[in-house]
Amino acid sequence: MHNQTILHWISSNAGNLVKLSDHIWELAEVGLHEHKSAAALIDTLKQHGFTVEEGVAGMPSAFVASFGSGKPVIAIMGEYDALPGLSQKTHFEKVPAKPGAAGHGCGHNLLGVGALGGAVAVRETMVTHGLSGTIRYYGCPAEETLVGKVFMVRDGLFADVDVSLTWHPSSLNTLWAASSLAMNSAKFTFHGRSSHAAGDPESGRSALDAVELMNVGANYLREHIVQDARLHYVITNGGGEPNIVPPVAEVWYYVRAPKRKQVDEIYARLIKVAEGAAMMTETTFDIEFLTGCYNTLHNHVVGDVLMDAFRTAGAPQFTAEDVEFARHMAANYPPGHYQTMVDNMKDRVGVDVEGKYLMDLVTEPHDYGKVAAGSTDVGDVSWVTPTAQFMAACNALGTPGHSWQYTACAGMGIGHKGMLTAAKVLGLSALKFLQDAELVAKAKIEFAQSVKGREYKTPLPEGHKPPLHQLH
Ligand SMILES: [Zn+2]
Structure with missing residues (x-):
């Protein structure tokens, strides 16, 4: 009966949720600049009786909204940052909005x-049925x-979460259920000496040479690190003009690996590579450490609750119009892309999607014990509290990650239906934990065992502040 209150509240408020999502879609604010997006979410939460602490952990667009009191404390995490350069209209061909x-x-x-x-539906259910927690x-x-949650965890905001x-x-x-890669993000800035590159080259010491030699060294280092590690870089400052020996140059690195300890080790070796490059070029360098994060620890007790709730909520019900949109989108994929996706789905997920453009089923978990080759700051939360996450279909089968196609689907019916499904799954799951103290205890026992002997230590240097100046 309480489940019905969750499902009913989400169905009857679907229009407002979609409106709010479209508003944030249009704002499309990038990380740490999501001021209007955060304000819109905060307004809605306040209207629904939540008390909101704003600007937490030194980030103006971070907040914690709370309803109720006492144990258990159930957290639902939301994100709302956009990606640079991926503006797109709700169209199946590439048409940037701006x-x-x-x-x-x-x-x-x-x-x-x-x-x-999900959170508001739980609140409404708590009020209707007089539930505590x-x-x-x-x-x-x-x-x-990879910034927000790392700083929120460091500042103890999850300390009392169950x-x-x-x-x-x-x-x-x-x-x-898959883990993700732990990571460090840091910029290396080399300092040399400018001179006329043709007329007086012997007086110059090129900071760009140092960057290039560091990258060469990193590419050799790559051969002698663990198989699943990843090193990638972009040169964010390569100098001004060819006839001026660059006095300053900068390279931005991500170092990733399945375990936090491996990232620490590879990062220490990368610093040695930078030292070598500086020695070779008679330059100096400094490091701006931006952020770091942990790999993700999946909690099976929490994960099982999410899956049960997903079976109850069911898959998103897409319309013929949604399918048509997805089919048109697939027609514009590069040659072979759709078939590769079909093959991957068979091999990795165990599902035959031949001829399908949208996923209309809830499928069984397929990635227990695997490591996905990306990173998320959900990882840090998962090392301080029992955590699990799921995915809901919000885009066409074969949609590349971080793409204009993804933007398009996120602003129209396909994305809306997946989002409403996700709200139901989160609402039902949070409600389950609110009402079942034994289940909370079980999740905490599993958590305690999984982190035993390797307690979380923030990857951030002492006193480190969020990189508010960093756009992307
Ligand atoms: Zn994402």
Whole structure:
């Protein structure tokens, strides 16, 4: 009966949730600059009786909204940052809404509002049926740059949380049990000496040479690190003009690996590579450490609750119009892309989607014990509280991650339906934990065993502040 209150509230408020999601989709604000998006979420939460602490952990667009009191404390996490350059209209061909502008190419407008829908539905159910406990919505900025939750965890905002839940838009409907890669993000700035590159080259010491030699060294280092590690870089400053020996040059690195300890080790070796490059070029360098994060620890007790709730909520019910949109989108994929996706779905997920353009089923979890080759700051939360996440179909099968196609789906019917499904799954799951103290205890026992002997230590240097100046 309580489940019905959750499902009913989400169905009867679907229009408002969709409106809020479309508003954030249009704002498309990038990490740590999601001021209007956060304000829109905060307004809605306040209207529904939540008390909101704004600007937490040193980030103006981070907040924690809370309803109720006492144990258990159930957290639902929302994100709402966009990605640079991925502006797109709700069209199946590439048509930027504002050329060069940011867009919701990872569907975080849906992520933030779906999570809000779940949290508010729980609040309404608590009021209607007189339930005790605490439901919280964590407004987590800058997921794309792996910033928000790392700082929120460091500042103790999850210290009294019993269970944390979240989700991510996808083309599938299932649990997301795989781990993710731990990571460090840092900029290396080399300082040399300028001179006329032709007339007086012997007086110059090129900072760009140092950057290039560091990259060469890193590419050799690559051969002698663990198989699943990833090193990638972009040169963010390569000098001004060819006839001036660059006095300053900068390279931005991500170092990723399945375990936090491996990232620490590879990062230490990368610093040695930078030292070598500086020695060779008679330059100096400094490091701006931006952020770091942990891999994700999946909690099976929490994951099972999410899957049960997903079976109850059912897959999103797409319309013929949605399918048509997805079919047109697939027609524009590069040659072979659709077939590769079909093959991957068979091999990795165990599902035959030949001839399908949208996922209309809830599929069984397929990635227990696997490591996905990306990173998320959900990882840090998962090391301090029992955590699990799932994915709901919000885009066409074969939609690339971080793409204009993703932005398009996130602003129309396909994304809306996946988001409302996610709200239901989160609402039902949070309610289950609110009402079942034994289940909360079981999740905590599993958590305690999984972190035993390797307790969380923030990857951030002492006193480190959020990189508010960092756009992307
Ligand atoms: Zn994302």
